[in-house]
Amino acid sequence: MTPEHLLTRYRHLVGTLAALARSSHAVGAVVETVHQQASSLFAAQVTLLALLTPSGEWRWDLYEGERRYRQHLPYSPDGVMETALHGGPLHIGDIEAYLAAHPQRARRLVSDEVVILDLRGEAEPVPPPDSPPTRSMLFVPLEVRGRPAGVLSLQSYAPHAFDDTDLQFLELLAQHVSIALENAALREELERASHTDPLTGLPNRRAFGEAAARALAASAAGEEGPLSLVVLDIHHFKHYNDTLGHAAGDDVLCQVGEVLRRSAEHRGAAYRLGGDEFALLLRLPAAALGAWAREVGAALRAASWPPGVEGVRLQAGASAVTPDLTVREWLSRADARLYQAKRAREPGAGVEWGVDL
Structure with a gap:
């Protein structure tokens, strides 16, 4: 050479x-x-x-x-x-x-x-x-x-x-x-x-925002089938932190996160937004969310909880995808229905799972 x-x-x-x-x-x-x-x-x-x-x-x-x-x-x-x-x-x-x-x-x-x-x-x-x-x-x-x-x-x-x-x-x-x-x-x-919640291992709020934006764009282009946003939090979560300590509270968050992750397999994804608030993007029509919620309720009852923790329950609000929404509007709509579900949990209401559609 x-x-x-x-x-x-x-x-x-x-x-x-x-x-x-x-x-x-x-x-x-x-x-x-x-x-x-x-x-x-x-x-x-x-x-x-x-x-x-x-x-x-x-x-x-x-x-x-x-x-x-x-x-x-x-x-x-x-x-x-x-x-x-x-x-x-x-x-x-x-x-x-x-x-x-x-x-x-x-x-x-x-x-x-x-x-x-x-x-x-x-x-x-x-x-x-x-x-x-x-x-x-x-x-x-x-x-x-x-x-x-x-x-x-x-x-x-x-x-x-x-x-x-x-x-x-x-x-x-x-x-x-x-x-x-x-x-x-x-x-x-x-x-x-940057896209993962360090406690539960679920995708975090940033990942949710990006996934929701993609879903809305696909819906606007006519490429997305039935899709629902579900926002959840843990009923009286503060009680676990105050009475059992933050370690027990973290265990509850991790277990709830795992239940939600499994519930979303093959039909969407679960995210931790922060605190005790979670979100799911599910490829399900609104009519199918009741059956999905019952599955989650059964999984919560079968889960292993820290000593002193019994009967962990969730409340949730759901909103179906529509192409005219922004991510903020879509999340706000589901949040509003979450608070309706919380009000339905007043004593004597008999609501175990608070999905409000």
């Missing part, structure tokens, strides 16, 4: 690193940037970013031309990917020759649905891929916060498409990819924290 060629390549690398810095707001954007920039640095048609998940499996993000595939694959101690993760950079000139000489497992994505888990012993027929299989490969391990986090791989359909200089450039690029991934992970953690 001539000095002029090296200089040109370094310039491309600097441009790639600058693009990485701009894309470090999300993990998906990082691998997309690497793939977009790789053609100016390498004779590669495929970019693969494989990251270890908290559960110990792989999450593959693979780019091939304009197509993107994502798969979760099991960790295999004898795999090529695992060899690179723990053993260092790997340059494979021809995967078929490499597997003939090394007792390792290589996996291949055929499509979003089809994965060959072991190229050595695949006996089942698979659909022909839309593009030829890759033959030559570079693998470089990635570290995030000083720990092995994944592998960056560039691949070509042609055998022996890469040389040692390519591997050195990829190692340098991988260091910056690791930094970009760490920055992206920090941003995503901050984003999650």
Whole structure:
């Protein structure tokens, strides 16, 4: 490689690193940037970013031309990917020759649905891929916060498409990819924290406001089916704090939050707005809320409460989505019905669950 060629390549690398810095707001954007920039640095048609998940499996993000595939694959101690993760950079000139000489497992994505888990012993027929299989490969391990986090791989359909200089450039690029991934992970953690209630783990008021705004916009565009906003609070919650202490009160909030979270599964989401006030966005018509409320009441009666806490009850107000509302108006309408429900809880009223529609 001539000095002029090296200089040109370094310039491309600097441009790639600058693009990485701009894309470090999300993990998906990082691998997309690497793939977009790789053609100016390498004779590669495929970019693969494989990251270890908290559960110990792989999450593959693979780019091939304009197509993107994502798969979760099991960790295999004898795999090529695992060899690179723990053993260092790997340059494979021809995967078929490499597997003939090394007792390792290589996996291949055929499509979003089809994965060959072991190229050595695949006996089942698979659909022909839309593009030829890759033959030559570079693998470089990635570290995030000083720990092995994944592998960056560039691949070509042609055998022996890469040389040692390519591997050195990829190692340098991988260091910056690791930094970009760490920055992206920090941003995503901050984003999650800013949308999550730290006590109950439910989405918080900010998350509710954004979700409600999206729901109203979808309704205005005619894209949203039946949707109800339910606002709830805990009957006489102050009593638990005053008589049993704030720790017991926190336990009550967490248990109520869990009951509401489960009640919203597959039909919406639950949010903690603050204090003892919760909200739910449910893909249910108003006529179905009575049955839903009875389910919640049964779950409250079956829940485990702190010592001294008995008969936790909720009161709620509900409002169906209409496209002419703002988030503030929608919430105010449900709040007004919540206070109607509270008034219905006067002694002798006999109201156990105060949903007012």
